[in-house]
Amino acid sequence: MPPELLWLSHCKDGPLPRVAADVLIRLLATELRPWDVRWKEDFLDIQRSLREAGAALFGVDARDMSLTTCTTTGLEAVALGYPWRSGDEVLIPLGEFPSNRLPWLSLASRGVRCTEVPLWDGQPSSTPRADMAPEQRLLDAITPCTRVMAVSWVRYQDGVRLDLATLARGCRERGVHLVVDGIQGAGTMAASFEGVSAFATGGHKGLLGLQGQGLLWTDAAFRQQLTPIGTWLSAPDDFSQGGTQANHDALWATDGRRLEAGSPSIVSCAALAASIRLLLECGGVAAIQPHIVRLQRALLSQLSSDAAWAAEAARLDALVQANRAGSILSFALPAEACERLINAATTQHIHASTREGYLRIAFHGWHDMGDVQRCAGWLLAG
Numbered sequence: 001m002p003p004e005l006l007w008l009s010h011c012k013d014g015p016l017p018r019v020a021a022d023v024l025i026r027l028l029a030t031e032l033r034p035w036d037v038r039w040k041e042d043f044l045d046i047q048r049s050l051r052e053a054g055a056a057l058f059g060v061d062a063r064d065m066s067l068t069t070c071t072t073t074g075l076e077a078v079a080l081g082y083p084w085r086s087g088d089e090v091l092i093p094l095g096e097f098p099s100n101r102l103p104w105l106s107l108a109s110r111g112v113r114c115t116e117v118p119l120w121d122g123q124p125s126s127t128p129r130a131d132m133a134p135e136q137r138l139l140d141a142i143t144p145c146t147r148v149m150a151v152s153w154v155r156y157q158d159g160v161r162l163d164l165a166t167l168a169r170g171c172r173e174r175g176v177h178l179v180v181d182g183i184q185g186a187g188t189m190a191a192s193f194e195g196v197s198a199f200a201t202g203g204h205k206g207l208l209g210l211q212g213q214g215l216l217w218t219d220a221a222f223r224q225q226l227t228p229i230g231t232w233l234s235a236p237d238d239f240s241q242g243g244t245q246a247n248h249d250a251l252w253a254t255d256g257r258r259l260e261a262g263s264p265s266i267v268s269c270a271a272l273a274a275s276i277r278l279l280l281e282c283g284g285v286a287a288i289q290p291h292i293v294r295l296q297r298a299l300l301s302q303l304s305s306d307a308a309w310a311a312e313a314a315r316l317d318a319l320v321q322a323n324r325a326g327s328i329l330s331f332a333l334p335a336e337a338c339e340r341l342i343n344a345a346t347t348q349h350i351h352a353s354t355r356e357g358y359l360r361i362a363f364h365g366w367h368d369m370g371d372v373q374r375c376a377g378w379l380l381a382g
C-alpha cells in the first residue's frame, strides 16, 4: 500500500497482500498456457489448500469447509437446502446486511416466516450500549416454530459483535440452528464454532482475498440435512480426468464439497489461500484481535479528552471492554459531521467509510500506533 495512504476500510474491502498478488500473477501466467495446467496440482489441490487454510484459521476440520463465491451464496446454500415445512420461522436481528436478510425473506413463497428482532431498546434510532443483552433478546424471541436463527457475528453499520457461544448454547438448548454471517469478523476476531450450525463468509474483507471468493463452514450433522446444490465437483470422489468415475451409491460427498457449486475461480481460491496463510504466519486471530483492541483503545483514549468526542469515545470504549465490538469502531455522528470528516479524510489520503449514520474506522493487523495518531489527528481537527 502506498505509505501516504491510511486504509481504515477493510470493513468495505480488504487490501490484497503482495504475497497473494504474486500467487495470482503466477497463476495467470499458467492460465495463458492451458496445455500446462495440471488437473490435480493447479485445480484440485488449490481448492483443497483454501479449505485447509480456512480451517486452520478458524480452528476447525477442513472436511467441514465448502468453497463459495461470497457470504450470500454460503447463506443461500443453507436457506435453500434446509428441509423447511410451511409454518416454520427464521429469526434474524433487525438491521442485518441484505446478505443475511433477503435469502430468508425469499422463503416466504415456501410458507416460512422471517421475523426481525430488535437487539436493544429504540433500535435503530438509539445507539448500542455495553449494558444491552442482544443475545438474550434473540433467544427470548424463539417460538415453537423457530428452526433457524441467522445473525451477523459483527454488524456492518454499528459494529456490534454478538457472543456466538451464548447464542449457540441457547439455540442448541431450544432445538434451533444458529447460522452466522461471519464476514465482518473473519480474519480479525477469534470465534468458537461450538454449537454453531453454519458460518458463512466472503473472503474480501478481513480475510484479505479477492471479491468473489468465500468460505462456508457447516456442522457435519447439519450439512447432511441440507439438500446439496448438486454439481459434478460434489461427487464422493474427486472427478477423474481419466474418464472413469468411481461408482457409488451416494451421489454427493458428505464433506463440505457437498455444498459447493461447479468450477470455482482458481485464481481467487489461490489468492485467498495465500492471504489466509499470511494471517496465520502473523499469529492468526489470536494475535490480531488483541492488537486491534489495543489500537482501538488508544484511539478512544485520545478522543476522550476532547469535549466533542468524549461521549462517543466512552460509549465505544465500554463496548470494546465488554467484548461487544468487532474490528469496526462505529461512531454515531450527525450526517453533516460524517460528510465533513470523510471530505477532510480524502484530502489527507485517509480512507474510512460511513453506513447508516455511523462513521466506520476499521483497524487490522498491519496498523500501528502511528496510524492511530494520524487517525486521531484527523478526527480531532474535524
Ligand SMILES: Cc1ncc(COP(=O)(O)O)c(C=O)c1O
Residues within 6 Å of the ligand: 011, 012, 070, 071, 072, 073, 097, 099, 100, 152, 154, 155, 156, 181, 183, 184, 201, 202, 203, 214
Ligand atoms: C455483514 C455483511 N454481510 C455480508 C456482506 C457482503 O456479502 P457478500 O460476501 O455476499 O458480498 C457484507 C458487506 O459489506 C457485510 O457487511
